[in-house]
Amino acid sequence: MNHIPVLLKESIDSLNIKDNGTYIDATYGCGGHTKLILSKLGINGRIYAIDCDITTILKHKILDKRIIYIHNNFSNLKFFLNNEIGKIDGILFDLGISSFQLDNPKRGFSYIFNGPLDMRINQNQNINAYKLLQDINEKKLSEILKIYGEERFHKRIAYNIKKYLLNNKLNNTKDLSYSICSAFNKKNKFKHPARRSFQAIRIFLNKEIEELKKVLNISLDLLKKNGIMSIISFHSLEDRIIKNFMKKNSSYNKNIIRKIPLTENEINNLYFKKKNLKLKIINRIFPNKNEILTNLRSRSAILRVAKKI
Ligand SMILES: C[S@@+](CC[C@H](N)C(=O)[O-])C[C@H]1O[C@@H](n2cnc3c(N)ncnc32)[C@H](O)[C@@H]1O
Known part of the structure; x- marks a missing residue:
């Protein structure tokens, strides 16, 4: 687009x-x-x-x-x-x-298209989203989702993401999106459940x-x-x-x-x-x-x- x-x-x-x-x-x-x-x-x-x-x-x-x-x-x-x-x-x-960046699956910003867990704005940066999610603990991840995504279900989502990682099930943005969505009981018709969490991880990763x-x-x-x-x-x-x-x-x-x-x-x-x-x-x-x-x-x-x- x-x-x-x-x-x-x-x-x-x-x-x-x-x-x-x-x-x-x-x-x-x-x-x-x-x-x-x-x-x-x-x-x-x-x-x-x-x-x-x-x-x-x-x-x-x-x-x-x-x-x-x-x-x-x-x-x-x-x-x-x-x-x-x-x-x-x-x-x-x-x-x-x-x-241009959001809609390019290869950049890993999108929760809709599947792509690598990258999310770096500056491609010279060493750490990508995958490495970040591996490096931080569940408490820190929950905090990031709360502060940068204003996500109500930050604790449950952080738990799920870490669980997916532990089971080697977090390999791309589709997996990340699934891991986040599975923390929600009800679906919101208007907003994608993974929107806030993707935004939070991106903001933190890129030190925005x-x-x-x-x-x-x-x-x-x-x-x-x-x-x-x-x-x-x-x-x-x-x-x-x-x-x-x-x-x-x-x-x-x-x-x-x-x-x-x-x-x-x-x-x-x-x-x-x-x-x-x-x-x-x-x-x-x-x-x-x-x-x-x-x-x-x-x-x-x-x-x-x-x-x-
Ligand atoms: C919302 S877009 C700007 C769109 C632009 N105003 C237009 O109308 O085409 C934001 C741009 O800022 C760049 N950007 C984000 N953070 C930056 C930073 N810390 N330093 C330099 N560029 C940055 C992104 O790579 C992106 O291309």
Whole structure:
């Protein structure tokens, strides 16, 4: 299936593309967002297109002199864009994986198609899903399913997966899917029982939360004054991290302001905060009904936008 970019117009409009600006698409994927940036960019504009999945870049590469491709994890941005600190007009993140990756059985992300237990986004990474499931104990696995998949039946599922492994019955994504499904008594007509567990294993294996936490401060340093940070996320855990980061760098603690008179400590804190304000929160956007109907993947998306001040 072709990848349909999520919140495409909204995210690119939020970047307010300048004719000769310099932009980073930190999650290039199939190039959907980059293409729209390109269409608004003048001949001297530039886009750094980052993706840690080399097959994705090779397959979707657009030949345009304004694009500079970088095959690496976005958490390493500061190292390879050291010269661009304070010079970037906008940075975009569209987190997670694309339909191109999800629907390729060989990548092991899918609970529908059968394939190897891989799930690595960056194929240079040593550990794949099979090795991870072997290495961790049942308690840790249960914790991963609970935290990253918000899976209610995490204990039962972890027990089943480990049992399948012990009996040499966990050799591919179909086996994993079976082992998860067998933990459910009733089937949900609308959601596949293995969806949350596959997502949890993928997020943990690829250190997606750590990658995000690392890159937020780096992105802020790369932006110039009035530069824009636009981030699309699909998971409440990711969204909370982004929301808290933007809040921490942008606003006063309203509860303190409401409390009058302030203590000396609180006044000092406010002054410190004012001096350290780095962002202005611009917007929070959800996909509309039409987008959700035409692209189901967008249903859990949230776009958060902030401007460097
Ligand atoms: C949802 S897709 C982006 C789709 C893209 N915006 C489009 O419209 O075609 C996310 C992409 O980010 C890449 N990615 C995920 N985590 C990454 C990381 N830590 N560093 C670099 N790329 C990453 C994935 O390989 C994937 O291609």
